[in-house]
Amino acid sequence: MIVSVDRLGRKVSQNFEYIADLLLLTYLSFRSTLIGQTEGWRTLYSVISAQIYFTGWQAMPLIIFLAIGSGALVAMQSIMQMTFLGGVDYVGNFMLMIIVREIGPLLTALIVIARSGTAVAAELGSMQVNKELDALKTMGINPLSFVIFPRLVGGIVSVLCLSFYFVIFATLSGALVCRIMKGMPFDVYFTSLSQAASMSDVFVFVIKNFMSGLIIFSVCCYQGLKVEKSPHEIPQMTTQAVVKSTVYVLALNFLITIYFYFGSIMNLGIL
Amino acid sequence: MSGVFKNIKFSKVSVGFEGQEILQACDFDFPMNKNCRFVFANDREKYFFFHAASQVEGFTAGSYSINQENVLEMSFEDFMKFRINMGFGFSTRGLLQNRTLRQNLLLPLEFHNLFVGPERVEWLNNCLEYFDIRSDLDKRPSEVSPSTQKSTLILRAFIHQPELVFLDTPEALLSKRHQANLLQMIDDHRKHHNLRHLFFATADEDLSDCLADEYIILSKKRLKHVTTQNKSRGVA
Numbered sequence: 091m092i093v094s095v096d097r098l099g100r101k102v103s104q105n106f107e108y109i110a111d112l113l114l115l116t117y118l119s120f121r122s123t124l125i126g127q128t129e130g131w132r133t134l135y136s137v138i139s140a141q142i143y144f145t146g147w148q149a150m151p152l153i154i155f156l157a158i159g160s161g162a163l164v165a166m167q168s169i170m171q172m173t174f175l176g177g178v179d180y181v182g183n184f185m186l187m188i189i190v191r192e193i194g195p196l197l198t199a200l201i202v203i204a205r206s207g208t209a210v211a212a213e214l215g216s217m218q219v220n221k222e223l224d225a226l227k228t229m230g231i232n233p234l235s236f237v238i239f240p241r242l243v244g245g246i247v248s249v250l251c252l253s254f255y256f257v258i259f260a261t262l263s264g265a266l267v268c269r270i271m272k273g274m275p276f277d278v279y280f281t282s283l284s285q286a287a288s289m290s291d292v293f294v295f296v297i298k299n300f301m302s303g304l305i306i307f308s309v310c311c312y313q314g315l316k317v318e319k320s321p322h323e324i325p326q327m328t329t330q331a332v333v334k335s336t337v338y339v340l341a342l343n344f345l346i347t348i349y350f351y352f353g354s355i356m357n358l359g360i361l
Numbered sequence: 362m363s364g365v366f367k368n369i370k371f372s373k374v375s376v377g378f379e380g381q382e383i384l385q386a387c388d389f390d391f392p393m394n395k396n397c398r399f400v401f402a403n404d405r406e407k408y409f410f411f412h413a414a415s416q417v418e419g420f421t422a423g424s425y426s427i428n429q430e431n432v433l434e435m436s437f438e439d440f441m442k443f444r445i446n447m448g449f450g451f452s453t454r455g456l457l458q459n460r461t462l463r464q465n466l467l468l469p470l471e472f473h474n475l476f477v478g479p480e481r482v483e484w485l486n487n488c489l490e491y492f493d494i495r496s497d498l499d500k501r502p503s504e505v506s507p508s509t510q511k512s513t514l515i516l517r518a519f520i521h522q523p524e525l526v527f528l529d530t531p532e533a534l535l536s537k538r539h540q541a542n543l544l545q546m547i548d549d550h551r552k553h554h555n556l557r558h559l560f561f562a563t564a565d566e567d568l569s570d571c572l573a574d575e576y577i578i579l580s581k582k583r584l585k586h587v588t589t590q591n592k593s594r595g596v597a
């Protein structure tokens with residue numbers, strides 16, 4: 091029993107240490123860019139643009155495909171259940187709860203982890219092995235501002251944009267399904283959707299996606315930097331990057347949802 | 362014209378990497394305004410010494426001072442005034458793989474806003490006179506020969522007209538003709554540009570004879586001067 095408690099304690103403290111390292115990496119990359127950067131802004135801007143292009147723009151077809159599919163599925167299931175309960179007009183609430191609050195941010199984050207998180211971890215790992223980060227330092231270019239900062243900023247912007255487009259396409263496909271299956275007019279669907287939405291949904295959406303982007307790219311950069319000298323470490327660190335960023339993103343989504351859910355229940359006076 | 366580097370000094374310096382110490386309580390004044398050849402017992406010592414001296418990493422004790430300022434206490438930004446005047450020619454590797462050779466060469470100039478506009482292109486063309494890699498300039502490092510990669514590494518060390526250059530095995534992978542061009546380039550940089558201090562390691566005695574004014578040997582975790590007359594004994 092005590093051994094298990096010890097083991098659990100060790101795991102918890104290791105996770106706290108890891109999170110502290112991630113925060114330090116993020117802080118130092120922003121600090122070195124905002125304080126130390128004097129001349130390289132144009133070069134940095136091009137690196138950030140490239141990151142947004144690879145992470146955001148190139149992932150758009152996959153995100154649109156998934157959004158249309160999941161939006162249609164959620165709408166279909168909602169309509170079927172709500173027909174039995176006699177509340178088809180509330181399908182907008184379902185779409186908002188499931189797509190905007192949960193599936194949109196989560197699926198987008200998982201796609202970004204699979205597509206770009208792995209690429210970032212592997213790229214940084216191979217940069218370590220090839221002494222590219224040392225080379226940057228010898229050129230007077232801080233890797234924290236030239237390599238890490240653009241990936242963090244580009245990653246966060248991309249996740250926010252991708253998630254926004256996911257929600258747009260998912261709700262549109264939902265509208266189409268409602269129209270085809272139930273003959274629901276578009277204005278009824280969108281009125282239901284807009285009545286269900288509140289400012290807190292916008293806030294939760296932004297905070298979830300911002301934090302997911304930050305977690306994914308700080309974890310993947312950190313794991314990439316942990317590669318020391320041998321190429322065989324690259325796949326190991328990439329795998330760890332995927333596992334850790336998935337776990338942290340899921341935990342974050344879970345915590346925000348719980349906070350939001352309990353907040354709503356407390357507002358209703360149930361608890 | 363006065364240079365940026367007045368003196369460079371190790372005081373009771375210890376340097377260690379991966380648990381292995383290569384310098385221990387070492388006092389050493391770097392010879393200034395000279396071409397100095399550093400001699401090491403093995404590649405590991407050579408790599409870690411150059412890594413420590415050029416990137417200010419791996420120091421476990423003592424002080425590393427440039428112009429009486431301890432650079433070990435400086436942040437990356439504070440050290441920039443010296444770093445911008447230093448060049449480093451890697452032995453192998455060190456090229457950015459996701460950039461073309463042209464982008465690799467121009468990166469320090471673009472980042473530090475040196476040689477604006479047509480001047481930059483003109484200066485690049487001037488540098489390419491020594492190593493003709495024009496046909497490969499728009500290829501990535503993985504698409505060119507190791508010799509072209511090495512030429513790019515050397516050119517990049519000199520591209521921002523540094524005052525101090527570290528060269529790790531500059532002759533490796535270069536043809537005799539390119540080695541001669543390298544000597545010419547160093548000579549031209551000394552005469553017409555900012556180069557004043559050159560610290561290098563080589564396995565080529567001919568190149569060393571042509572280039573070295575002084576020999577410094579790392580032995581028993583200390584750096585020692587060896588006079589040119591005694592170099593063969595020192596090197597051995």
